[in-house]
Amino acid sequence: MSGLARPIAARTTGDIMIEADGVSKVFGSVRALDSVSVSARRGTVLALLGHNGAGKTTLVNVLVAALPPSSGRAAVAGFDVVRQPWEVRKRVGLTGQFASVDAQLSGRDNLVLLARLLGADRRTARARADELLELFGLQDFAARRPGTYSGGLRRRLDLAASLVGNPDVIFLDEPTTGLDPSSRLNLWEIVEGLVSQGTTVLLTTQYLDEADRLADSITVLSAGAVIASGTAAELKATVGQRTVTVTPDAAADPAVACAAVRRAGLEPVVDRENGTIVVVIEASKDIAVVLRALDQVGVEATELTFGEPTLDDVYLTLADRSSGIAAPGAGTS
Protein backbone atom coordinates (compact mmCIF):
# COMPACT_ATOMS: atom_id res chain seq x y z
CA MET A 1 0.00 0.00 0.00
CA SER A 2 2.56 2.53 -1.11
CA GLY A 3 -0.30 4.93 -1.68
CA LEU A 4 -0.54 5.46 2.05
CA ALA A 5 2.91 6.95 2.35
CA ARG A 6 4.03 10.50 2.12
CA PRO A 7 6.79 11.30 -0.34
CA ILE A 8 10.07 10.25 1.22
CA ALA A 9 11.72 13.48 0.17
CA ALA A 10 9.53 15.31 2.63
CA ARG A 11 11.16 13.54 5.52
CA THR A 12 14.81 13.96 6.26
CA THR A 13 16.18 13.22 9.67
CA GLY A 14 17.43 15.87 12.00
CA ASP A 15 14.88 18.56 11.17
CA ILE A 16 13.29 20.34 14.05
CA MET A 17 9.71 19.10 13.96
CA ILE A 18 8.32 20.79 17.06
CA GLU A 19 9.33 24.23 18.10
CA ALA A 20 7.85 26.68 20.55
CA ASP A 21 9.62 29.92 21.17
CA GLY A 22 8.48 32.06 24.08
CA VAL A 23 4.88 30.90 23.82
CA SER A 24 2.45 32.48 26.27
CA LYS A 25 -1.27 31.92 26.56
CA VAL A 26 -3.51 34.06 28.68
CA PHE A 27 -7.13 33.18 29.50
CA GLY A 28 -8.67 36.25 31.08
CA SER A 29 -6.51 36.82 34.15
CA VAL A 30 -4.97 33.36 34.10
CA ARG A 31 -1.56 32.94 32.56
CA ALA A 32 -1.83 29.33 31.38
CA LEU A 33 1.51 29.41 29.57
CA ASP A 34 4.31 31.77 30.43
CA SER A 35 6.97 32.14 27.75
CA VAL A 36 7.42 28.44 27.11
CA SER A 37 10.11 27.24 24.74
CA VAL A 38 10.55 23.63 23.64
CA SER A 39 11.91 21.85 20.61
CA ALA A 40 12.12 18.32 19.28
CA ARG A 41 13.95 16.81 16.32
CA ARG A 42 12.47 14.31 13.91
CA GLY A 43 12.17 10.80 15.28
CA THR A 44 12.54 11.81 18.91
CA VAL A 45 10.19 11.90 21.87
CA LEU A 46 9.72 15.06 23.87
CA ALA A 47 7.96 14.63 27.20
CA LEU A 48 6.11 17.45 28.93
CA LEU A 49 6.09 16.59 32.59
CA GLY A 50 3.83 18.32 35.04
CA HIS A 51 0.88 18.07 37.40
CA ASN A 52 -2.70 18.83 36.41
CA GLY A 53 -3.04 22.43 35.40
CA ALA A 54 0.66 22.92 34.73
CA GLY A 55 -0.16 23.95 31.18
CA LYS A 56 0.66 20.74 29.31
CA THR A 57 -2.65 20.43 27.47
CA THR A 58 -2.70 24.13 26.66
CA LEU A 59 0.72 23.84 25.03
CA VAL A 60 -0.44 20.80 23.06
CA ASN A 61 -3.48 22.75 21.86
CA VAL A 62 -1.27 25.61 20.73
CA LEU A 63 1.03 23.21 18.88
CA VAL A 64 -1.78 21.44 17.03
CA ALA A 65 -3.06 24.84 15.89
CA ALA A 66 -6.26 24.49 17.89
CA LEU A 67 -5.53 27.43 20.16
CA PRO A 68 -3.72 30.57 19.05
CA PRO A 69 -0.92 31.66 21.39
CA SER A 70 -1.26 35.07 23.04
CA SER A 71 2.37 35.74 22.20
CA GLY A 72 5.43 33.89 21.03
CA ARG A 73 5.93 31.69 18.01
CA ALA A 74 5.34 28.00 17.44
CA ALA A 75 5.99 25.80 14.45
CA VAL A 76 5.28 22.14 13.80
CA ALA A 77 6.85 20.25 10.89
CA GLY A 78 8.25 23.57 9.79
CA PHE A 79 4.89 25.33 9.57
CA ASP A 80 3.82 28.23 11.72
CA VAL A 81 0.79 27.31 13.83
CA VAL A 82 -0.75 30.77 13.49
CA ARG A 83 -0.02 31.56 9.85
CA GLN A 84 -0.22 28.02 8.41
CA PRO A 85 -2.61 26.10 10.68
CA TRP A 86 -3.95 24.10 7.74
CA GLU A 87 -0.47 22.82 6.87
CA VAL A 88 0.12 21.92 10.52
CA ARG A 89 -3.15 19.98 10.68
CA LYS A 90 -2.16 17.94 7.65
CA ARG A 91 0.88 16.67 9.51
CA VAL A 92 -0.16 16.07 13.09
CA GLY A 93 -2.15 13.48 15.00
CA LEU A 94 -3.65 14.15 18.41
CA THR A 95 -4.63 11.73 21.13
CA GLY A 96 -6.27 13.57 23.95
CA GLN A 97 -6.78 12.70 27.59
CA PHE A 98 -10.20 11.32 26.80
CA ALA A 99 -10.91 9.01 23.93
CA SER A 100 -12.02 11.27 21.12
CA VAL A 101 -14.05 8.92 19.02
CA ASP A 102 -17.68 8.74 18.03
CA ALA A 103 -19.36 6.53 20.60
CA GLN A 104 -22.15 5.66 18.18
CA LEU A 105 -19.91 4.26 15.47
CA SER A 106 -18.01 0.98 15.62
CA GLY A 107 -14.26 1.08 16.10
CA ARG A 108 -13.74 0.34 12.44
CA ASP A 109 -16.27 2.91 11.25
CA ASN A 110 -14.51 5.55 13.34
CA LEU A 111 -11.25 4.89 11.51
CA VAL A 112 -12.97 4.74 8.12
CA LEU A 113 -14.67 8.06 8.85
CA LEU A 114 -11.37 9.78 9.59
CA ALA A 115 -9.68 8.30 6.53
CA ARG A 116 -12.57 9.55 4.37
CA LEU A 117 -12.32 13.01 5.90
CA LEU A 118 -8.62 13.04 5.16
CA GLY A 119 -9.22 12.36 1.50
CA ALA A 120 -9.27 8.60 1.00
CA ASP A 121 -11.92 7.00 -1.18
CA ARG A 122 -14.10 4.30 0.38
CA ARG A 123 -11.87 1.38 -0.53
CA THR A 124 -8.66 3.03 0.58
CA ALA A 125 -10.34 4.19 3.76
CA ARG A 126 -11.45 0.65 4.61
CA ALA A 127 -8.02 -0.71 3.80
CA ARG A 128 -6.38 1.88 6.03
CA ALA A 129 -8.82 1.15 8.86
CA ASP A 130 -8.17 -2.60 8.66
CA GLU A 131 -4.45 -1.98 8.55
CA LEU A 132 -4.58 0.08 11.73
CA LEU A 133 -6.96 -2.34 13.48
CA GLU A 134 -4.52 -5.15 12.84
CA LEU A 135 -1.56 -3.07 13.88
CA PHE A 136 -3.16 -2.28 17.21
CA GLY A 137 -4.60 -5.72 17.78
CA LEU A 138 -8.15 -4.42 17.57
CA GLN A 139 -9.50 -6.76 14.86
CA ASP A 140 -11.69 -8.66 17.29
CA PHE A 141 -13.29 -5.44 18.49
CA ALA A 142 -13.60 -3.74 15.11
CA ALA A 143 -17.37 -4.16 14.84
CA ARG A 144 -18.07 -3.10 18.41
CA ARG A 145 -18.72 0.39 19.62
CA PRO A 146 -16.00 2.07 21.67
CA GLY A 147 -18.43 2.27 24.58
CA THR A 148 -17.98 -1.46 25.10
CA TYR A 149 -14.18 -1.25 25.11
CA SER A 150 -11.93 -1.43 28.15
CA GLY A 151 -9.86 1.64 28.95
CA GLY A 152 -6.78 0.19 27.29
CA LEU A 153 -8.67 -0.71 24.11
CA ARG A 154 -10.21 2.73 23.90
CA ARG A 155 -6.85 4.37 24.22
CA ARG A 156 -5.50 2.11 21.52
CA LEU A 157 -8.37 2.97 19.21
CA ASP A 158 -7.84 6.62 19.97
CA LEU A 159 -4.17 6.34 19.10
CA ALA A 160 -5.02 4.43 15.93
CA ALA A 161 -7.47 7.22 15.05
CA SER A 162 -4.74 9.82 15.37
CA LEU A 163 -2.49 7.81 13.03
CA VAL A 164 -4.96 7.45 10.16
CA GLY A 165 -3.34 10.23 8.14
CA ASN A 166 0.25 9.05 8.65
CA PRO A 167 1.15 12.12 10.70
CA ASP A 168 4.75 13.26 10.95
CA VAL A 169 4.20 14.42 14.51
CA ILE A 170 1.88 12.91 17.08
CA PHE A 171 0.76 14.52 20.28
CA LEU A 172 -0.16 12.20 23.12
CA ASP A 173 -1.86 13.99 25.97
CA GLU A 174 -1.48 11.80 29.06
CA PRO A 175 -1.84 8.63 27.02
CA THR A 176 -1.57 6.22 29.92
CA THR A 177 -3.47 8.03 32.65
CA GLY A 178 -5.97 5.60 34.13
CA LEU A 179 -4.58 2.55 32.33
CA ASP A 180 -3.68 -0.71 34.01
CA PRO A 181 0.02 -1.65 33.97
CA SER A 182 -0.16 -4.05 31.05
CA SER A 183 -2.13 -1.64 28.85
CA ARG A 184 0.39 0.99 29.79
CA LEU A 185 3.31 -1.17 28.72
CA ASN A 186 1.47 -2.04 25.53
CA LEU A 187 1.01 1.62 24.70
CA TRP A 188 4.65 2.36 25.42
CA GLU A 189 5.66 -0.35 22.95
CA ILE A 190 3.39 1.12 20.31
CA VAL A 191 4.94 4.55 20.80
CA GLU A 192 8.44 3.13 20.60
CA GLY A 193 7.51 1.38 17.36
CA LEU A 194 6.28 4.63 15.85
CA VAL A 195 9.36 6.54 16.89
CA SER A 196 11.64 3.87 15.45
CA GLN A 197 10.02 4.62 12.12
CA GLY A 198 10.71 8.31 12.21
CA THR A 199 7.59 9.71 13.81
CA THR A 200 8.15 12.58 16.19
CA VAL A 201 6.21 12.36 19.44
CA LEU A 202 5.26 14.91 22.03
CA LEU A 203 3.97 13.22 25.14
CA THR A 204 2.49 14.82 28.21
CA THR A 205 2.59 12.89 31.43
CA GLN A 206 2.48 13.13 35.18
CA TYR A 207 4.74 10.12 35.55
CA LEU A 208 8.48 10.45 35.68
CA ASP A 209 8.97 6.78 34.85
CA GLU A 210 6.94 7.18 31.67
CA ALA A 211 9.01 10.15 30.57
CA ASP A 212 12.12 8.24 31.56
CA ARG A 213 11.19 5.22 29.49
CA LEU A 214 10.07 7.02 26.34
CA ALA A 215 11.53 10.48 26.12
CA ASP A 216 14.71 11.70 24.53
CA SER A 217 14.24 14.98 26.29
CA ILE A 218 11.97 16.15 29.08
CA THR A 219 10.56 19.57 29.80
CA VAL A 220 9.07 20.14 33.23
CA LEU A 221 6.18 22.59 33.44
CA SER A 222 4.82 24.17 36.57
CA ALA A 223 2.13 26.84 36.64
CA GLY A 224 2.57 27.40 32.92
CA ALA A 225 6.33 27.95 33.01
CA VAL A 226 9.27 25.71 32.15
CA ILE A 227 11.12 24.96 35.36
CA ALA A 228 13.58 22.45 33.93
CA SER A 229 14.48 20.68 30.75
CA GLY A 230 17.00 18.10 29.66
CA THR A 231 17.41 14.39 29.27
CA ALA A 232 16.00 12.05 31.89
CA ALA A 233 19.51 11.49 33.26
CA GLU A 234 20.22 15.20 33.49
CA LEU A 235 16.94 15.81 35.21
CA LYS A 236 17.51 13.07 37.74
CA ALA A 237 21.00 14.30 38.41
CA THR A 238 19.54 17.66 39.40
CA VAL A 239 16.86 16.06 41.50
CA GLY A 240 18.56 13.37 43.47
CA GLN A 241 19.35 9.83 42.72
CA ARG A 242 17.88 6.43 42.57
CA THR A 243 18.52 4.44 45.67
CA VAL A 244 18.43 0.89 46.93
CA THR A 245 17.48 0.40 50.55
CA VAL A 246 18.64 -2.87 52.07
CA THR A 247 17.43 -4.28 55.37
CA PRO A 248 20.14 -6.75 56.51
CA ASP A 249 19.16 -9.81 58.54
CA ALA A 250 19.22 -9.32 62.31
CA ALA A 251 22.45 -11.26 62.82
CA ALA A 252 24.45 -9.15 60.39
CA ASP A 253 26.79 -6.33 61.36
CA PRO A 254 25.80 -3.21 59.42
CA ALA A 255 29.39 -2.00 59.44
CA VAL A 256 30.59 -5.18 57.71
CA ALA A 257 27.82 -4.91 55.18
CA CYS A 258 28.68 -1.27 54.50
CA ALA A 259 32.34 -2.02 54.02
CA ALA A 260 31.51 -4.75 51.53
CA VAL A 261 29.33 -2.44 49.46
CA ARG A 262 31.99 0.26 49.57
CA ARG A 263 34.58 -2.22 48.28
CA ALA A 264 32.26 -2.91 45.34
CA GLY A 265 32.62 0.72 44.38
CA LEU A 266 29.33 2.18 45.66
CA GLU A 267 28.53 4.70 48.39
CA PRO A 268 26.44 3.19 51.18
CA VAL A 269 24.91 5.17 54.00
CA VAL A 270 23.72 3.52 57.22
CA ASP A 271 20.31 4.55 58.45
CA ARG A 272 20.64 3.58 62.12
CA GLU A 273 17.14 4.56 63.04
CA ASN A 274 15.60 2.08 60.62
CA GLY A 275 18.46 -0.38 60.67
CA THR A 276 18.86 -0.15 56.91
CA ILE A 277 21.59 0.61 54.44
CA VAL A 278 20.82 3.09 51.68
CA VAL A 279 22.92 2.90 48.52
CA VAL A 280 22.84 5.48 45.79
CA ILE A 281 22.97 3.75 42.44
CA GLU A 282 23.56 4.89 38.90
CA ALA A 283 22.08 2.05 36.91
CA SER A 284 19.80 -0.88 37.56
CA LYS A 285 22.70 -3.34 37.36
CA ASP A 286 24.07 -1.77 40.54
CA ILE A 287 21.34 -3.60 42.45
CA ALA A 288 23.08 -6.86 41.56
CA VAL A 289 26.41 -5.36 42.61
CA VAL A 290 24.98 -4.54 46.04
CA LEU A 291 23.50 -8.01 46.52
CA ARG A 292 26.69 -9.73 45.40
CA ALA A 293 28.78 -7.64 47.78
CA LEU A 294 26.48 -8.51 50.68
CA ASP A 295 26.49 -12.17 49.72
CA GLN A 296 30.31 -12.26 49.80
CA VAL A 297 30.34 -11.25 53.48
CA GLY A 298 27.45 -13.56 54.32
CA VAL A 299 24.83 -10.82 54.88
CA GLU A 300 21.33 -11.62 53.74
CA ALA A 301 18.97 -8.88 52.71
CA THR A 302 15.56 -9.55 54.27
CA GLU A 303 14.05 -6.62 52.43
CA LEU A 304 15.09 -4.69 49.41
CA THR A 305 13.38 -1.56 48.15
CA PHE A 306 14.15 0.50 45.11
CA GLY A 307 13.68 4.25 45.23
CA GLU A 308 13.05 6.37 42.12
CA PRO A 309 12.84 10.11 42.24
CA THR A 310 9.26 11.06 41.54
CA LEU A 311 7.70 14.02 39.83
CA ASP A 312 7.16 15.43 43.30
CA ASP A 313 10.90 15.19 43.97
CA VAL A 314 11.51 17.07 40.75
CA TYR A 315 9.02 19.73 41.72
CA LEU A 316 10.23 20.06 45.27
CA THR A 317 13.87 20.24 44.28
CA LEU A 318 13.36 22.68 41.48
CA ALA A 319 10.93 24.85 43.37
CA ASP A 320 13.37 24.95 46.26
CA ARG A 321 16.18 26.06 44.03
CA SER A 322 14.55 28.73 41.99
CA SER A 323 13.02 31.43 44.10
CA GLY A 324 10.11 33.15 42.49
CA ILE A 325 8.70 29.91 41.16
CA ALA A 326 5.65 28.68 42.93
CA ALA A 327 5.90 25.67 45.17
CA PRO A 328 4.38 22.51 43.74
CA GLY A 329 0.68 22.59 43.68
CA ALA A 330 0.39 26.33 43.97
CA GLY A 331 -1.77 27.60 41.18
CA THR A 332 -1.50 24.37 39.28
CA SER A 333 -4.91 22.90 39.56
Added chain:
Amino acid sequence: MTTPQLVGKPNSAPPPAPEDTPGPAVAWDGSPFLTQIQVLTGRSLRALATDPSVILFSLAQPAIILFMLTQVFSGMGLPPHFPEGVRYLDFVMPAVLVDNAVHSAIQSGIGVVDDLKNGMVARLRSLPVHPSSLLIARSLANLVRAAIQIAVVIVLAVTVLGYSPKGGAGKLLASAGLTLFLAWSLGWVFIAAAAWLRRAEPMQNLAVIAIFPLMFASSAYVPVDDLPAWLGAVARANPLTYAIDTTRALALDLPGTGSLLPAVLISAGLAVVGGWLAVVGFRRPLTS
Protein backbone atom coordinates in the same frame (compact mmCIF):
# COMPACT_ATOMS: atom_id res chain seq x y z
CA MET B 1 1.18 -7.52 21.18
CA THR B 2 4.39 -6.97 19.29
CA THR B 3 5.83 -3.62 18.44
CA PRO B 4 3.82 -2.36 15.52
CA GLN B 5 5.34 -1.83 12.12
CA LEU B 6 3.45 0.80 10.25
CA VAL B 7 2.91 -0.15 6.67
CA GLY B 8 3.21 2.80 4.41
CA LYS B 9 5.66 4.64 6.60
CA PRO B 10 8.44 6.07 4.50
CA ASN B 11 11.32 4.66 6.52
CA SER B 12 10.25 1.18 5.56
CA ALA B 13 10.61 0.31 1.91
CA PRO B 14 7.22 0.63 0.24
CA PRO B 15 5.92 -2.85 -0.54
CA PRO B 16 5.17 -3.63 -4.18
CA ALA B 17 1.67 -2.56 -5.06
CA PRO B 18 -0.67 -5.54 -5.09
CA GLU B 19 -3.02 -6.17 -8.01
CA ASP B 20 -5.95 -4.54 -6.30
CA THR B 21 -4.24 -1.47 -4.91
CA PRO B 22 -7.17 0.50 -3.58
CA GLY B 23 -7.77 3.76 -5.33
CA PRO B 24 -5.27 6.42 -6.24
CA ALA B 25 -2.53 7.59 -3.89
CA VAL B 26 -3.88 9.49 -0.91
CA ALA B 27 -2.25 12.68 0.18
CA TRP B 28 -4.15 12.61 3.50
CA ASP B 29 -4.39 16.34 3.17
CA GLY B 30 -8.12 16.53 3.73
CA SER B 31 -10.97 15.73 1.38
CA PRO B 32 -12.88 18.50 -0.43
CA PHE B 33 -15.35 20.50 1.64
CA LEU B 34 -18.39 18.86 0.04
CA THR B 35 -16.99 15.38 0.62
CA GLN B 36 -16.40 16.23 4.26
CA ILE B 37 -19.99 17.37 4.60
CA GLN B 38 -21.21 14.21 2.87
CA VAL B 39 -19.07 11.92 5.01
CA LEU B 40 -20.04 13.64 8.26
CA THR B 41 -23.72 13.68 7.33
CA GLY B 42 -23.52 9.98 6.57
CA ARG B 43 -21.91 9.45 9.95
CA SER B 44 -24.78 11.16 11.80
CA LEU B 45 -27.38 9.25 9.83
CA ARG B 46 -25.54 6.01 10.39
CA ALA B 47 -25.83 6.52 14.12
CA LEU B 48 -29.59 6.68 13.57
CA ALA B 49 -29.63 3.53 11.51
CA THR B 50 -27.48 1.56 13.92
CA ASP B 51 -29.43 2.66 16.96
CA PRO B 52 -33.12 2.10 16.21
CA SER B 53 -34.05 3.21 19.72
CA VAL B 54 -33.14 6.77 18.73
CA ILE B 55 -35.58 6.64 15.82
CA LEU B 56 -38.24 4.93 17.92
CA PHE B 57 -38.08 7.48 20.71
CA SER B 58 -38.01 10.42 18.38
CA LEU B 59 -41.05 8.99 16.59
CA ALA B 60 -42.84 8.21 19.81
CA GLN B 61 -42.91 11.84 20.84
CA PRO B 62 -44.91 13.33 17.96
CA ALA B 63 -47.09 10.22 17.85
CA ILE B 64 -47.93 10.50 21.55
CA ILE B 65 -48.59 14.22 21.29
CA LEU B 66 -50.87 13.63 18.33
CA PHE B 67 -52.88 10.91 20.09
CA MET B 68 -53.09 12.83 23.34
CA LEU B 69 -54.23 16.05 21.76
CA THR B 70 -56.81 14.47 19.52
CA GLN B 71 -58.15 12.13 22.19
CA VAL B 72 -58.19 14.68 25.02
CA PHE B 73 -59.57 17.65 23.13
CA SER B 74 -61.83 16.05 20.55
CA GLY B 75 -64.62 15.68 23.14
CA MET B 76 -64.62 19.40 23.91
CA GLY B 77 -66.71 21.87 22.00
CA LEU B 78 -64.79 23.75 19.37
CA PRO B 79 -64.11 27.43 20.13
CA PRO B 80 -66.04 30.15 18.27
CA HIS B 81 -63.29 31.09 15.82
CA PHE B 82 -62.58 27.52 14.80
CA PRO B 83 -62.60 27.13 11.01
CA GLU B 84 -65.82 25.62 9.79
CA GLY B 85 -66.02 22.04 8.67
CA VAL B 86 -62.65 21.16 10.14
CA ARG B 87 -62.14 18.45 12.75
CA TYR B 88 -59.76 19.09 15.63
CA LEU B 89 -57.48 16.36 14.30
CA ASP B 90 -57.16 18.15 10.97
CA PHE B 91 -56.64 21.46 12.74
CA VAL B 92 -53.95 20.28 15.13
CA MET B 93 -52.05 17.99 12.76
CA PRO B 94 -49.92 20.76 11.15
CA ALA B 95 -49.11 22.05 14.62
CA VAL B 96 -47.94 18.60 15.72
CA LEU B 97 -45.65 18.53 12.71
CA VAL B 98 -44.29 21.99 13.50
CA ASP B 99 -43.79 20.91 17.12
CA ASN B 100 -41.84 17.98 15.74
CA ALA B 101 -39.79 20.40 13.66
CA VAL B 102 -38.90 22.41 16.77
CA HIS B 103 -37.82 19.28 18.62
CA SER B 104 -35.74 18.12 15.73
CA ALA B 105 -34.12 21.55 15.53
CA ILE B 106 -33.14 21.19 19.17
CA GLN B 107 -31.68 17.79 18.33
CA SER B 108 -29.32 19.45 15.84
CA GLY B 109 -27.97 21.55 18.69
CA ILE B 110 -27.74 18.60 21.09
CA GLY B 111 -25.77 16.69 18.44
CA VAL B 112 -23.21 19.48 18.25
CA VAL B 113 -22.92 19.59 22.05
CA ASP B 114 -22.37 15.81 22.05
CA ASP B 115 -19.55 16.18 19.57
CA LEU B 116 -18.00 18.90 21.69
CA LYS B 117 -18.26 16.69 24.76
CA ASN B 118 -17.00 13.42 23.33
CA GLY B 119 -13.91 15.02 21.86
CA MET B 120 -14.93 14.59 18.23
CA VAL B 121 -14.66 18.33 17.68
CA ALA B 122 -11.25 18.41 19.32
CA ARG B 123 -10.04 15.65 17.04
CA LEU B 124 -11.46 17.21 13.88
CA ARG B 125 -9.86 20.51 14.82
CA SER B 126 -6.45 18.89 14.82
CA LEU B 127 -7.09 17.62 11.30
CA PRO B 128 -7.48 19.42 7.98
CA VAL B 129 -11.27 19.33 8.33
CA HIS B 130 -13.28 22.49 7.76
CA PRO B 131 -15.02 23.30 11.09
CA SER B 132 -18.32 24.30 9.51
CA SER B 133 -18.60 20.98 7.66
CA LEU B 134 -19.46 19.34 10.98
CA LEU B 135 -22.23 21.90 11.61
CA ILE B 136 -23.65 21.63 8.11
CA ALA B 137 -23.59 17.84 8.40
CA ARG B 138 -25.51 17.94 11.69
CA SER B 139 -28.05 20.25 10.14
CA LEU B 140 -28.52 18.05 7.05
CA ALA B 141 -28.72 14.84 9.06
CA ASN B 142 -31.45 16.33 11.19
CA LEU B 143 -33.31 17.46 8.14
CA VAL B 144 -33.36 13.86 6.92
CA ARG B 145 -34.44 12.69 10.34
CA ALA B 146 -37.21 15.26 10.54
CA ALA B 147 -38.42 14.23 7.09
CA ILE B 148 -38.65 10.59 8.16
CA GLN B 149 -40.52 11.57 11.32
CA ILE B 150 -42.97 13.80 9.52
CA ALA B 151 -43.63 11.11 6.93
CA VAL B 152 -44.26 8.48 9.59
CA VAL B 153 -46.51 10.74 11.64
CA ILE B 154 -48.58 11.67 8.59
CA VAL B 155 -48.94 8.01 7.61
CA LEU B 156 -49.97 7.13 11.17
CA ALA B 157 -52.49 9.96 11.29
CA VAL B 158 -54.00 8.98 7.94
CA THR B 159 -54.17 5.26 8.60
CA VAL B 160 -55.00 5.12 12.31
CA LEU B 161 -56.83 8.36 13.05
CA GLY B 162 -58.40 8.96 9.67
CA TYR B 163 -56.62 12.24 8.94
CA SER B 164 -57.75 13.42 5.52
CA PRO B 165 -56.76 17.01 4.81
CA LYS B 166 -58.89 18.73 2.23
CA GLY B 167 -55.95 20.12 0.32
CA GLY B 168 -55.03 16.75 -1.07
CA ALA B 169 -51.67 15.09 -1.45
CA GLY B 170 -50.00 17.93 -3.35
CA LYS B 171 -50.79 20.63 -0.82
CA LEU B 172 -50.06 18.28 2.04
CA LEU B 173 -46.59 17.78 0.56
CA ALA B 174 -46.11 21.53 0.23
CA SER B 175 -47.19 21.91 3.84
CA ALA B 176 -44.73 19.23 4.96
CA GLY B 177 -42.00 20.86 2.88
CA LEU B 178 -42.51 24.19 4.61
CA THR B 179 -42.44 22.44 7.97
CA LEU B 180 -39.12 20.88 7.04
CA PHE B 181 -37.76 24.24 5.97
CA LEU B 182 -38.69 25.54 9.42
CA ALA B 183 -37.03 22.54 11.08
CA TRP B 184 -33.86 23.24 9.15
CA SER B 185 -33.74 26.97 9.82
CA LEU B 186 -34.62 26.63 13.50
CA GLY B 187 -31.94 23.95 13.61
CA TRP B 188 -29.35 26.64 12.83
CA VAL B 189 -30.59 28.70 15.76
CA PHE B 190 -30.03 25.78 18.12
CA ILE B 191 -26.71 24.88 16.50
CA ALA B 192 -25.68 28.47 17.14
CA ALA B 193 -26.80 28.12 20.76
CA ALA B 194 -24.75 24.93 21.03
CA ALA B 195 -21.71 26.61 19.50
CA TRP B 196 -21.84 29.32 22.14
CA LEU B 197 -23.12 27.43 25.19
CA ARG B 198 -21.17 24.24 24.53
CA ARG B 199 -22.76 22.31 27.38
CA ALA B 200 -25.76 20.02 27.50
CA GLU B 201 -27.53 21.47 30.57
CA PRO B 202 -28.06 25.05 29.35
CA MET B 203 -29.08 23.62 26.00
CA GLN B 204 -31.79 21.53 27.62
CA ASN B 205 -32.97 24.46 29.72
CA LEU B 206 -33.10 26.62 26.65
CA ALA B 207 -35.08 23.95 24.84
CA VAL B 208 -37.68 23.68 27.60
CA ILE B 209 -37.96 27.45 27.97
CA ALA B 210 -38.22 27.93 24.22
CA ILE B 211 -40.64 25.17 23.28
CA PHE B 212 -43.58 25.72 25.59
CA PRO B 213 -44.17 29.44 25.11
CA LEU B 214 -43.36 29.23 21.42
CA MET B 215 -45.81 26.43 20.81
CA PHE B 216 -48.61 27.44 23.18
CA ALA B 217 -48.51 31.16 22.51
CA SER B 218 -49.18 30.53 18.85
CA SER B 219 -51.98 29.35 16.63
CA ALA B 220 -50.85 25.75 17.19
CA TYR B 221 -53.61 24.33 19.38
CA VAL B 222 -56.31 27.01 19.40
CA PRO B 223 -57.14 29.71 16.83
CA VAL B 224 -55.39 32.95 17.77
CA ASP B 225 -58.73 34.79 17.95
CA ASP B 226 -59.88 32.40 20.66
CA LEU B 227 -56.86 33.13 22.89
CA PRO B 228 -57.12 35.81 25.63
CA ALA B 229 -56.39 39.18 24.04
CA TRP B 230 -52.90 39.60 25.48
CA LEU B 231 -51.89 36.05 24.53
CA GLY B 232 -53.36 36.56 21.09
CA ALA B 233 -51.09 39.58 20.68
CA VAL B 234 -48.08 37.48 21.66
CA ALA B 235 -49.20 34.73 19.30
CA ARG B 236 -49.50 37.15 16.41
CA ALA B 237 -45.89 38.23 16.98
CA ASN B 238 -44.72 34.64 17.29
CA PRO B 239 -42.89 33.58 14.14
CA LEU B 240 -44.18 30.04 14.61
CA THR B 241 -47.74 31.28 14.14
CA TYR B 242 -46.91 32.20 10.55
CA ALA B 243 -45.45 28.79 9.90
CA ILE B 244 -48.37 26.99 11.53
CA ASP B 245 -50.99 29.13 9.80
CA THR B 246 -49.37 28.54 6.45
CA THR B 247 -48.85 24.81 6.80
CA ARG B 248 -52.41 24.49 8.08
CA ALA B 249 -53.89 26.60 5.32
CA LEU B 250 -52.02 24.55 2.75
CA ALA B 251 -53.00 21.17 4.16
CA LEU B 252 -56.62 22.02 4.83
CA ASP B 253 -57.08 24.20 1.76
CA LEU B 254 -58.16 27.13 3.93
CA PRO B 255 -57.67 30.79 3.17
CA GLY B 256 -54.55 32.14 4.86
CA THR B 257 -51.74 31.01 2.59
CA GLY B 258 -50.98 34.72 2.48
CA SER B 259 -48.75 34.11 5.45
CA LEU B 260 -46.55 31.93 3.22
CA LEU B 261 -44.17 34.75 2.32
CA PRO B 262 -43.63 35.96 5.89
CA ALA B 263 -43.26 32.35 7.01
CA VAL B 264 -40.58 31.65 4.40
CA LEU B 265 -38.82 34.96 5.05
CA ILE B 266 -38.78 34.43 8.80
CA SER B 267 -37.36 30.94 8.37
CA ALA B 268 -34.75 32.10 5.91
CA GLY B 269 -33.81 34.93 8.27
CA LEU B 270 -33.43 32.51 11.18
CA ALA B 271 -31.23 30.26 9.04
CA VAL B 272 -28.97 33.09 7.92
CA VAL B 273 -28.54 34.65 11.35
CA GLY B 274 -28.35 31.28 13.11
CA GLY B 275 -25.85 29.95 10.59
CA TRP B 276 -23.64 32.99 10.90
CA LEU B 277 -23.73 32.95 14.70
CA ALA B 278 -23.07 29.21 14.67
CA VAL B 279 -19.95 29.49 12.53
CA VAL B 280 -18.61 32.43 14.54
CA GLY B 281 -19.33 30.74 17.88
CA PHE B 282 -17.95 27.41 16.78
CA ARG B 283 -14.71 28.96 15.63
CA ARG B 284 -13.84 30.12 19.13
CA PRO B 285 -11.09 27.98 20.66
CA LEU B 286 -11.92 25.07 22.91
CA THR B 287 -10.69 26.22 26.26
CA SER B 288 -10.51 22.98 28.16
